[in-house]
Amino acid sequence: MTDIRFDGRVAVVTGAGNGLGRSYALELAKAGAKVVVNDLGGSGAGVGASTSAAERVVQEIRDNGGEAIANADTVATRAGGAAIVQAALDTWGKLDILISNAGFLRNNRFEDLTDEQIDPIIDVHLKAAFYVGQPAYRAMRAAGYGRMLFTGSASAMFGHAWQANYAAGKAAMLGLSNVIALEGSAYGIQSNVMMPTASSRLEGEMTSGYMEIPQFAKSFESADFSITEGRMGPEFNTPLALYLVSEESTATHGVYSSNSGRYARVRICVAEGWVAPKGNVPPSIGDIGAHFDKISELGNYSEPMTGYDEFTASANAARKQGVYP
Template identity: 80%
Template sequence: MESAAVAQIRFDDRVAIVTGAGNGLGREYALELARRGAKVVVNDLGGSGSGVGASATAAERVVEEIRDLGGTAVANTDSVATRAGGASVVQTALDAWGRVDVLISNAGFLRNSRFEDLTDEQIDPIIDVHLKAAFYVGQPAYRAMRANGYGRMLFTGSASAMFGHAWQANYASGKGAMVGLSNVIALEGSAYGIQSNVLLPTAVSRLADEMDQGFMEIPEFAKSIQTADFSASDGRVVPEFNTPLALYLVSENCQATHGLYSSNSGRYARVRICAGEGWVAPKGSVPPTLEDISTHFDKISELGEFSQPMTVYEEFTAVAAAARKQGVYP
């Protein structure tokens, strides 16, 4: 049975900021937002895939594309990796249109190497452009959204963080942090009409050119690449395949928040961080021993029954339920 037709999702009268919008994923997000009526701040420092250099050309080129299509956009070339730059990105939207409704925090670059070989020059800029930038642009954007009682925030995570990718400890750390940040924003923002989610996009982009294939030295990781089934991915690991889910998550139609979603080869799915039922130590205030943990480690590791706490405190409720189920507490 076919589902009823859904009215076109529009962003008319909405103001959107897309960071890292000069190329790849961000460019596609900005173009589609504009096609659907949004006014867009196209932010891009214009650096390379490894974060070197700067140029106004990338952002201005996308703005020109949007205007040629009849859309509305302005360029911003500030670095999101500084507090002043992040504030300027948001101020660009406020100066042009007086509000901010959507933030897609997408800017980033890659510098990969073995975990034990990563230098401060490979760690600090990656953390700055992924984690700190999410604060530097996110905080002023959040304040503007709160003032209007509405907002949609989308942070770009990565499967490299949630599932693992050799030689990307720095990148995965920055991307993994997006989950914790977004979850807290979703909780605090729920009082002010602000929603927040994380997307794990998959696309072959210019960042792929920065990947040193030395990670093939890790046997298990190399095997996972060599035995992977890519039969459903031909022609589907391009930026455009990520755009529909990204834009839905920042649309007024979407009521989902506090979520983590994967976009890979045309498969769109929610990714869960959950806790198994686990093993509950015997009643009382005496902690179990290491040997107790060893004895029950299989039970601790099971995920047959699991809970998905949406706050720290909901985990306590899940623990009490497990204790009752296992007969430890009435």
């Protein structure tokens, strides 16, 4: 495949002052995109603010012959999100790409999480996706083209002890992106979620306290890290992120994983399950227990793309099991 270019495209990358966002912004600009480099400049725990992080990335882009502007508005308020998108519109008159990447960690046991550890995490992940995403979507809809990429996490899809707040915010990206993909399909807008894996400054916000959970500790200690050496930098995630927001990509309504140079689709599917006997009498709790192995068996499965698709999948299962003709 020839190199994928972004000439003439305008992108907003949030949290682009460091790590993954910085890599996305640099490579987009290198491939011809004009980039709003957004970063509040806080720590990995979301403390403090500074314009220097975004300005350094912009200078690096300009030194390499690219076009970029710095923006230090917060993604965690409606006014901040609107200002970020408006910066793109005021400078270049349009917005084609949004990579919603900003975020931070505040880890603790589930039962010990405080409002100060929950609310800011929800604000910077879930609410920010609305606050930046809504004005971005409006601009894309008006133009009849757009690419949106939301940052998910294996902590949400698969689980990570001591990260209930972060996992809840990241899991919400799936539902949000799916709806945007459906609504955006009428206006040339595609939306996906990417689960990156990278060594970054956020690691400094993690402690080993989660190893108190035996099941989690066993998973960590038995994990095979043999392919990770030299492959955990942000740059290993960037090719997938940029492809998903490129004009060449037709992918939408999806979740994709990037882990140590392995790139894969992550699926949410529904098993065939067990269908209760024909009629309008619901099964008993005992019926559920008696058929729970069948209910839990993945076996044949379908992948509903809307909630209504599941009705069709249920009808197909009923016919297959001879419950309904």
